Amino acid sequence: MNIRVATIDDAPQIAYVNVETWLTTYKGIVPDKFLQERKEKIEETVEWIREKFEEDNIKALVCEKDNKIVGFATYGRERNGDLAYKGEIYAIYVLEGYQKKGLGKEIFKQVVRNLISIGINNMLIWALEENKSCRFYEKTGGKIVKRRNIEIGGKELKEVGYGWNNLKELENILQ
Numbered sequence: 001m002n003i004r005v006a007t008i009d010d011a012p013q014i015a016y017v018n019v020e021t022w023l024t025t026y027k028g029i030v031p032d033k034f035l036q037e038r039k040e041k042i043e044e045t046v047e048w049i050r051e052k053f054e055e056d057n058i059k060a061l062v063c064e065k066d067n068k069i070v071g072f073a074t075y076g077r078e079r080n081g082d083l084a085y086k087g088e089i090y091a092i093y094v095l096e097g098y099q100k101k102g103l104g105k106e107i108f109k110q111v112v113r114n115l116i117s118i119g120i121n122n123m124l125i126w127a128l129e130e131n132k133s134c135r136f137y138e139k140t141g142g143k144i145v146k147r148r149n150i151e152i153g154g155k156e157l158k159e160v161g162y163g164w165n166n167l168k169e170l171e172n173i174l175q
Contacts, residue, residue, distance in 0.1 A: 001103060003110050006060035006072060008053045013069035014062065015045040021093035029130045034153025061110055063094065063103050070098040073107045075115065078124055084145070085163055087115040087123035104136065109174045112167050121167050129158040137162040141173055 006014065019038050026035060038045065052058045052074070063071035071094035078088040089111055094104045115123055124145070127134050146161030164170050 001106065002064040003061055003106055004064070006053075006062045008050055010060075010062055010069060010072075011046050011049040011053065014049050014060070014072050015042055017069060017072055017093055017095055018049075018091070019045060020095055024096040025093070025131060025133070026128065029128060029157070031153035031155050034155075037153075058090070059114065061107055061114075063098075063107050065098060065103065070095045071103050071107055073111050075111045075123075077120070082124065085122050085124040087120035087167070089123060089125040092125070104133075105174065108136075108140070109171070112171050112174065116167050116171065122163065122165050123167060124161050124163050126159050126161050129160050134160065134162070140164075141170060 019042050022030070022038055023035050053060070058074055059076050060072060060074045062069045071092075073092040074090040075088060076090070078085050079090070089108075092104065092107060092111070094107070112123075115121075125137065125142070126146075126148075127137065129147075142162035142164055144160045145163035148159050148161070150157055150159050
């Protein structure tokens, strides 16, 4: 396994991982029609990712295994002006066949290190409340600090914000 800084050239593989993980992670949560439309419009996702790479505040890591990108994380400064949390993981996904092998934890750990290195010592991540990955956030000490309703594909869903108040402590937990 290799974790490295993503480049704009990785956009097609990141888009693939993004769309495929949505299909497996959110099946039964997000409307099937929405998920299928994302798959059919993957080129739009590639272009959206390329645009995000051009924004200075977006940082991304990819995880490579078997000579292909199997996971990624995007992160940076908290996007909504939250006074309590300065950092945010915007997305973290690992293909289903590579989950439960420690890859997500390794990407997560590297994001934490990278946030600390730019002077950020706390962070937030938003997740759909029904997402099974929420257990990982809880196991690492994340606490639900926010809740909000969002709409995806015409369906009202609940999203929870997990917060970590001390990334240096979290880094030690992740060792």
